[in-house]
Amino acid sequence: MKIGITIGDPAGIGPEVILKALQEPLADGIEPVVFGSRQVLERTDRLLVKAVTGYTPLISKFDTLHGPDDTVEPGAIGVIDVLPNLDAAHIPFGERDARSAQLQLAAFHSVVTAAQEGEIGAIVTAPWTKELFRTIDMPPVGHTEILAEAFDAPEHVMMLAGPRLRVALVTTHVPISRVSEQLRPPRLEAVIRTTAADLERLFGVKQPNIAVCGLNPHAGEMGVMGVEEGEIIRPVVNKLADELSDSVELSGPYSADTLFARYRGGRQPFDAVVCIYHDQGLIPLKLMHFGESANITLGLPVVRTSVDHGTAYDIAGWGVADAGSMRYAIELAVDMAKRVEK
Template sequence: MPGPVIAITMGDPSGIGPEIVVKALAHPEVYAMCRPIVIGDAVRLQEAAAIVGMHPVIHTIARPAEAVDACGTIDCIDLKAVPPGHPFGQMLAASGEAAYRYIAKAAELCRTGETDAICTAPLNKEALHAAGHKFPGHTELLAHLTGTPEVSMMLVGPKLRVIHVTTHIGLVDAVAKIEPGLVERVIARGHATLVAAGIREPRMGVCAINPHAGESGLFGHGEEEAKIVPAVAACRARGWSVEGPLPGDTLFFRAYRGDFDLVVAMYHDQGHIPIKVMGLESGVNITVGLPVIRTSVDHGTAFDIAGRGIADEGSMIEALRQAADLAVRR
């Protein structure tokens, strides 16, 4: 049986996205697990291939059904969003517009059933904003494009999974936004995702906001008791294995050694730092709650090395693996 069709968005064309896409699609193992189709620019892929010293055939297609699906050939729906010789390593509004067009096309193909999942190369938030698309990132943009009122970000590493209650907002704003209903919904989305991935009874640990989980009121202003404890109690009432709020420093250690299948982080850096310490090449970002499957690399556009051919494709390969696995299970 052929594998699921994965729409790979090229990301910001001035970043490392084109390079890691070309390098990832040089691995035969990718074609053994899925049928990859790049949504991007054929000329940019050719330029990236030359930079990394590879010589794939760039096969332009209009619809996914036209793909040849063979290692050595990159099937590309060519949106012609940037001209030949477009700069690498720069924040440009034109690149932000291109990245927007790639993801919008991928979402459309998933909605029509022509593809089974989306796997995204990184975009640059500043470039996206400069192009007039005021979204904090892929997660919020895809929620908008699919008409989804609320989604969550889940990061997956080799020995750790983390879902976030808040993401791309300042720390003070994050604390203000956290409330029991939101925490409960995030735990529920995490639980559903793990069950769908084959973990029948997920064990979930919930981070506190303050150091030492507030130390019985010594730190903070009672945020744990007011914002997190009611949500944990509600989830336990559903029969789920949920523990917390727990101090983040010890919770992540326990999760890494295997005590939990999922950590629920309260804010961006609380969840991102432990995953990224384990290695940017191994982390994958999954958007939870969308009507479509979306995975992504767990790193940015890396303008400082873009166009040099040295970007690592490991996270892209792992993101494709996760997308294919979720699509098969769905």
């Protein structure tokens, strides 16, 4: 099975964490294919040889492919040059460059096409810089929006998952001031349904136990601190708890501060927590699992994982980036793809 890995923003830490993550071989029968630029990977490999004690050079393992259906030699790392005529060898680290925008976009479009055609078993994305797209006269866009359109998946859900805590988000990259207006019963219901379905499909969790957070402090405290719990969240939770009672244990809304406290001492009280806004879920997730968690897009016909961090321009090119999340994202994608393939 091939796993398609996109290079992300070549001016960031994406190429570095990919090569560090591939220092150890993957499971038997798994072929990593990096969509991006061989020039960028070779430059990064040379940098890491000098900067990182104990780093094993990988340049001899790079196997340039003409397309994702080409065979990857055992032990090799497939590389697809998505823009072979682009001079990417001297893209500066940590700086905005139109070539980076072109490369990160072309790599992602290429891996999506490969997934649509069944040439790869899963997608793993290194981080990219949305703001870069302005340098090529495009609006800022995220991976998830492109995936949702490509696979006609309007009910997609952003999940961050580590060994114990998994959080699914009702709203994602929106200002706090707009969260309440975007919290609507159809969206909340769709997130709960998609989360429940993919906990079984992707994670193998039978009859998942799902908690739903409130929006306000103390989950609104019976309307004293907000009405969204009583008017929106509780009615949806009650409806689905009854409807899905044979296959899902669903409860809430909970006050987020005390809910996440239940994870102390190595406990895992829930299989997933549905969170109303970005930081409500990602702060506890990263406190518990930063560097050992991954971003998963639920609701797609293809497996897609990503790292739990950004491009980190401030440390790009220094060789100090932690590749734990990339390795976790790759291994998680492999496990999920095998489960879906059965």
